[in-house]
Amino acid sequence: MKVLIAYSSKTGNTRQLAEALHLALPNADLCPVANAPNPAHYDLIFAGFWVEAENANTDTVAFLKKLGGKPVALFATLGAYPDSQHAADSLTAAANEIPDGNVVDRFICQGAIDPDMIGWMEQLPADADNAPTESRRQLWKDAETHPDAADLQAVTDWALAVLEKQA
Ligand SMILES: Cc1cc2nc3c(=O)[nH]c(=O)nc-3n(C[C@H](O)[C@H](O)[C@H](O)COP(=O)(O)O)c2cc1C
Secondary structure (H helix, E strand, O other): OOEEEEEOOOOOHHHHHHHHHHHHOOOOEEEEHHHOOOHHHOOEEEEEEEEOOOOEOHHHHHHHOOOOOOEEEEEEEEOOOOOOHHHHHHHHHHHHOOOOOEEEEEEEEEOOOOHHHHHHHHOOOOOOOOOOOHHHHHHHHHHOOOOOHHHHHHHHHHHHHHHHHHO
8 A cells, every 4th residue: 555644844743743654664665745645546645735714725725726535534633622613613624624524534633833933922902802911821831831742642553553553
């Protein structure tokens, strides 16, 4: 089975997941979505993104649009908690970007938020979306240590289970 791991990562969190997947699946091809080979040549595609505005980030959306009909396993990082509705909705939005999509499984975990973005949110007026509140500051702090060793183990276990199901 030919497997592609294609990902996008602005600050390195999603790249860490992609590299953990590659360690577990060394025969897979690993590359950023911007340089991804023709997906037609693969039997299974792990597509990794960071959440941007409750969807996959823009580069990955362009890549997902090319994956119609292919078995795709989505993996992602986000600032919010992975068991939140926002996380589930972000994965669904990404899955819906694939025309005639065949998403076989999904994985998401927290990823540290770019300090520049936190600085920007700290300046927002109190009535703005994402304005700093006690619970948001706690969320940003909780994200700081992710992905951690447990996340990398979890994504590895997940990928091996996905592969076994598809084989
Ligand atoms: C422009 C921008 C938009 C973001 N939008 C969201 C969002 O809608 N929801 C969320 O939970 N995290 C959001 N984040 C946080 C990132 O998804 C998160 O930090 C992710 O782990 C970054 O991954 P990377 O290091 O692979 O780039 C955003 C970050 C940036 C820079």
